[in-house]
Amino acid sequence: MYLIKVILFLTFLLLSFAIKANHRNCLILPINMASYDSSFIYNELENALKRSNWCVFQNSSGLYDLLRKYGQSGVDYTRDPSIMETIAIKTKSKSLIHISEVKNKIYLKVFDGSARPAFIKAITIGENNKLKNLIIEINESLENYSKMIPYEAVVLGVNNNILSASAGHELGLRKGEKVNFIKNLVRKNHPLYHFATGYEYESFCSGYVIQSNLGMSLIEFDTKANSGCANINSGTLVKKVPGFKNAYFSKNKNLSRPKLFFVRTLLGVGSSSTNIRSSQENSLTGFQSDLGIELDVILSNKYIAYSKFFLGMGFLGKEKGVVQDQNPFVSDFEFGGVYKKGLSKGINVNLSLGYNFFNYLLNDDQASSTSELSFNSIALGAKVVIPINKKINLISSFNISLLESAKFENAYLGNVDKGSRYKLYLGADFNNIFKYSFSSGIKIDSINVDFNNDQRDFGATNITLLNSINFNF
16 A cells, blocks of 8 residues: 555656646745845745745746846836736746835735736835845735635646645645645636735535645545546645544545556356358357456546456357357457546546457357357447446446458358447446445347358347456455
8 A cells, every 4th residue: 555655656746847837836026126135035035935834936047038128128027917927837836926116115916927916015115114024024924815825736647536736734735634626716806906805616526635745645535425526637726624633534544545457257148149141041049158357457537448358158059041050159359448538427438449359159060160250340439337326336338340350261151341240238337235346237249240242141149148246456
């Protein structure tokens, strides 16, 4: 468990370099005052902000070339929305601190990337405003500004039900703390002076901090209990729930690690029918049993790599025509990827793209002959998962394969012209039933192959009751 957390932490640490601009990143814009030592004020504020518990200080040295021409011409660049937006993007900061002197007043302004400041403080220059007192008043004003910021961190990356956030215990995101994820952040402005009076937002998911370090934390969320959590991605805002006292950890001492692998072992039994039409139509019916295994590798909250392998065998008795009784043997292997899309009320739609290898043998024991159909194809699929409650999900899926290359090793039918395969599954997943998870449903698998002779074709249909035991690792 600890090793997995370390691996995730290091992985998400790399993603921190791609963090988007946010209010918790702060920056001091160049200071130029006549009444006070500008360099001294800058250095004192920089040291104070680096020790503060509300911002991650960003260095402004890279802005020198951008802002030098404005300083030389005496133009106030803070009134140019495009410049302020550029500064916010380049520094990944939405707390741009600007200090200026106008007549007998010092103006402290904090910009969020627009030309209208989010925070304004005017300090009158007087005998009592010595340099030390001025710095104290500026720091206190910035602390008041920080209380308006409605979130503590930004999501850096998501892996299954574990995500990383851009802040740790320095901003109060300690192990066991509950957090909410918020969206649609809108600044509320003063009707006359247009500075920020607060922020409106919408909470759509919650989670718990499972590991906290300086500047980084790992958060676990429950996608089943929070249907909106499927919409979490890089840049989502994280807000600490005030007054939460680690009750989650007192009830859940052993937190689940992220599930990276999902394995199903499958067993199916059902009816089977085969039709072969050459000079006359031949029909066989019987039964077939299937044994299979499926493996899903969780790459992220939305992407999965999968592979599955099936073996089937059975007995087909002659129903019509001259063909003899047959013993079919089937091997089926497929691999590919899945994209998961979360909808409302916890419904998920999974779209898959894979490549399929299929082999179908018909053995005639009396005549000691074998007919073999084999093909490779691109497989497209769609699966809908509808949660009924925390333990039961209804499953509906449809797959289609258009035969890319195929052969039938029984020459009397001729060469393969075209073919297709359709699979339909209707069933349900049952989670944590007597500490186990399993699935059950009906699968219909239909194969149709046309040969270059219009009078000859091949078809096979299996209707199977498919059951599986599921494992998470």
